[in-house]
Amino acid sequence: MRFLSWAYLGLMFLFILLPVLALVAFSFQDGRLPVPPLKGVTLEWYAKVLADRDLMAALWHSFLVAFGSSAMALLLGFLAASGLARAVLPGSALMRGLLIAPLTVSYLIIALGLLQVFNATGVRPSLFATGIGHVVINLPLCFSIIYAAMGEHQRSALRAARDLGAREWQVLALVSAPTLAPALAAAFFLSVTFSWDEFIIAFLLTRFEVTLPVEIWSMLRSGLSPATNAIGSLVFLVSVAILLALEFTLFRKSRP
Structure with a gap:
């Protein structure tokens, strides 16, 4: 039963996070379209976004x-x-x-x-x-x-x-x-x-x-x-960074 519980929990998190993982993965696509297959890895799109x-x-x-x-x-x-x-x-x-x-x-x-x-x-x-x-x-x-x-x-x-x-x-x-x-x-x-x-x-x-x-x-x-x-991906990264900062500062201090 413990194995089934962990398997169910893992599948649930995978279902929730799969769109985010796909979003991040294909943000590095070395091509014009963010669709499979992943042709290569490049930071070109991040450079274009930050320069826009x-x-x-x-x-x-x-x-x-x-x-x-x-x-x-x-x-x-x-x-x-x-x-x-x-x-x-x-x-x-x-x-x-x-x-x-x-x-x-x-x-x-x-x-x-x-x-x-x-x-x-x-x-x-x-x-x-x-x-x-x-x-x-x-x-x-x-x-x-x-x-x-x-x-x-x-x-x-x-x-x-x-x-x-x-x-x-x-x-x-x-x-x-x-x-x-x-x-x-x-x-x-x-x-x-x-x-x-x-x-x-x-x-x-x-x-x-x-x-x-x-x-x-x-x-x-x-x-x-x-x-x-x-x-x-950048917005997701900023959101995660803010949540981690709050978790290790404000929320942790408020715990007894």
Whole structure:
């Protein structure tokens, strides 16, 4: 049974990671198409990707939008969760439902609605408009994670801090935020992940300053290329490096 369990686990990981392994392998393809067989190994496509100014600009735009919108969504979600967890207010269940509602709506509907609102208010398609759209889709996620992490012990600690004379900003910054650090980190990095991969909102709300998914889509319109595999491999490498850095620094320190 132990052998079957390990075999099943290995097959499951292989199934999950096989697309990534194929992506990385054919990013070194010494040919024009990233398809079998692997004709040879070359770093030409990585050199082209790193030398492409439009691609590097799109990469930087994705960083700005992902981290900026995630930070704003985290702040708003934290404040909303703290307010609704502090006391039971009339209609608090309705407020929580409205905050979580965007999770049930298609990104296409959200993007079209935001596009109409921006057109009516004179806001032009830009990275700023895309950032607002990503705050809209990430705020419910941050609120849900943080609110779920606020147990009775959290509420008791906040009440004790207020009874001892702490101001509201001190309660939030010095008591609530440190005790909710794992939930805050999880909400932030999940938001970064969703914002980084998001395409529909970025496609409809940007014009000239596009994000990386939009730039990759433009490249794919001209056909498959190992360059797109190289981009994916670089993004995957950066993601793994960030996760390993967090694992060996922040998360390890938080363990008892």
